[in-house]
Amino acid sequence: MATSYLDKKFSLWDWLTTVDHKKIGTLYFFAGIFYFAVGGLEALLIRIQLMYPMNDFLDGETFNQVMTMHGTTMLFFAATPLLFAFMNWVVPLQIGARDVAFPFLNSLGFWMFFFGALLTNSSFFLGGAPQAGWTSYAPLALDYKGTDFFVLGLQISGAGTIMSAINFLTTIFTMRAPGMTLLRMPLFTWSTVVASALIMFAFTPLTGALFLLMFERMFDAKFFDVAAGGNVVLYEHIFWIFGHPEVYLLVLPAFGIISDVIAAISRKRLFGYHSMVFATVLIGFIGFMVWAHHMFAVGMGPTVNSVFGIATMLVGVPTGIKVFNWIFTMIGGKVQFNTAGLFAVSFIPSFVIGGITGVMLASSAADFQFHDTYFVIAHFHYVIVGGIVQAIFAGMFYWWPKIFGKMLNETLGKWMFWLFLIGFNLTFYIQHYLGLWGMPRRVFTYLPNQGWDTANFVSSVGAFFMTAAVILLVINVIVTFARGEKAVQDPWYGRTLEWSIPSPPPEYNFARTPIVRSNDPWWYEKMQGKKEMQYAEPLAEIHMPNPSIIPMIMAFGTFIAGYGFIYSSWFGVFLGFGITGVCMFIRSIKDDHGQHVHPEGLHVEKGVHHSA
Amino acid sequence: MSTLDFKANGLPAHPEKATQEGRAKLVGFWLYMSAEAVLFATFFGTFMTFRNSVNGGPTGAELFAIPMVFTATAILLVSSLTSVFAIMAMQRNLASKMRFWFAVTVLLGASFLGLEVYEFVEYVHEGHTFTSSPFGSSFYTLVGFHGAHVLFGVLWISTLLLRNINRPIDTYVAPKYYVASLYWHFVDLVWVFIFTIVYLFGMVG
């Protein structure tokens, strides 16, 4: 029995200092699931308030806070970290690497996200959460103290996100196993490449926009002071230059997960691999040229609106390529409808519905009618919940055995799937009509007898179904940890490299670096009658990075500095940045050569020896 | 370890790229710089939006003085050159020569900063402050952000120099020096854009 990365005795210190990408993935996963639950609870509160006309379950201000934090939490603190969890868990395994390029930075990225999310959410207890919507438009946002928490929390977690993106890209560019050419990489790895590039070029404008907001609120800058010659539309532009790529950087990894899962459950190679890669890159590229479709109603004029409308519709082409490729992959395959498969298959129509309403919204003339109504809410929930969340569930059931060595329960999983599917469509399908019937978004209540009452009630009932589904998921995770069925190395008869190593993998993933001889390298070796991969090297000592507590303290410093800014305390700012600075200094002057470990089966005198 | 992989002059031709860690560092750093370029682009865009929104205060044409800005530019460009000398020395394994050129780079960077502080104080006296107008806010955001980068670079290179004052060049430290010099070039390049877009365009109005 090989020793896995999980075999070490549990200790908190180990988790705080870990630089193992699998453990960092796990940290991202549980933090992400936690915020998914928080955001879900907020959603439930929203739907309870809107269940009946003139309801007084939440007052207007509380509603706005809950609504704002729902969007912010789900996008930045749930979806992003959950996808980062998969990237951390899976990408190094898929490219045959033992680690990531910058393990220290990887850990720092996680802790920045962690403290940023904590800071933003602490606003609930410190005088009120942000309440200007997740877009936080100036000048509205300038009126609220909560905005400071929004700005600083996102600034900190955003910096962490950018670091992680750089780490993933460098890992994929420099650490692939021999033979793993770019055009042999699994689709999930490819989507990580493109999503990371989107992060690098989209989160940086967000950083800029947040700085502008911060300076305006804290240092009395005049960017948005129209009387002094400022301009509020500038904020909208910068925000959406970030915002649209943001939605794509979330959905592309979801596409990647679905591509891998569909190929695996169909027992067939992915149809049109090259066109899939091309479509992924193209979507990322076009994603930067469409931002103004969120601003059709601002008054940019018909020419600008048409250009951005047409550019937006173009995105439908590569997206359509993907949809057809998934369908063609399944045709003629032996499709296994396990839980991962069910989620992956139901992803397709859900996402297509969201894509079609997207193209409708892109018709700028029609968008004057749709804009700021529940139609938009229905659109983006079909792509985000029907798309991203279902993909995350599919990925969870698919990779869980590899990461934790246990199979999630299939019966509970299927119950969850059906509850979720029904709930999701109940909640959001009717919202298309609500929007067309004129119900505006971001309102905390409405008058009865405008034809919206039943639809709102139905929509809220759906939310309870989804809640039940998520509770089943939590139960499933607990049951599986307690007494789940042990996973074999290759439970799905998989195709990619991660299935060629034990479940869960050893700390160093690959005792010997494999040679990649084809797309779907593991499937290829199996078809050649091989029981294991071909190797590029003999068994030898393995070089691994040292664990470190510095990333956590460094991120903690920014957390303190964040409160310093919020409460205008220069002492807090200097203390916080001082802590961060000292950590950077220590990191910079201390040599860190890593350590050497001995893989299973390599016989040496005795024990593990460390050397520089 | 490949640290002891001696070739000509006792070092591989490109000591910064001789190890996997070194190569990763370079790739990662290029990515970092491209991300930062977009952040600067955001501030450039903001500045260009507001370059004429002076809110009754002094305009760029009234504020900017050629000799000072020109001196600052010359200082920074020369410091880029000296950091190139430092890297050339590093690649030839001439440690003390490398240190000398890096020290010159740091001094030039510090004098640039001194000049910038002087310049800002001057502007504030003339009524061009962070809060006086959108022009002021966006000017100090952009130029100040660049200044903060110069400051960081000065501290970074100084730390490297002091930490390794007695240490020969090897493949462990070479990527560190190299990356610091890349950063320095990046900061200088941004300044070239600031010089053109903020000052030259500003002076013609």
Ligand code: HEM
């Ligand atoms: C073919 C693909 C898509 C098209 C053509 C499209 C088009 C649009 C348009 C035109 C709007 C603006 C509607 C308005 O405010 O009036 C919009 C809003 C939105 N879309 Fe999409 N979209 C597409 C895919 C996606 C995807 C994949 C996601 C997320 C993963 C997404 C998330 C959103 C969000 C969050 C909003 C609302 C933002 C807000 O106002 O708060 N869209 N979409």
Ligand SMILES: [Cu+2]
């Ligand atoms: Cu968009």
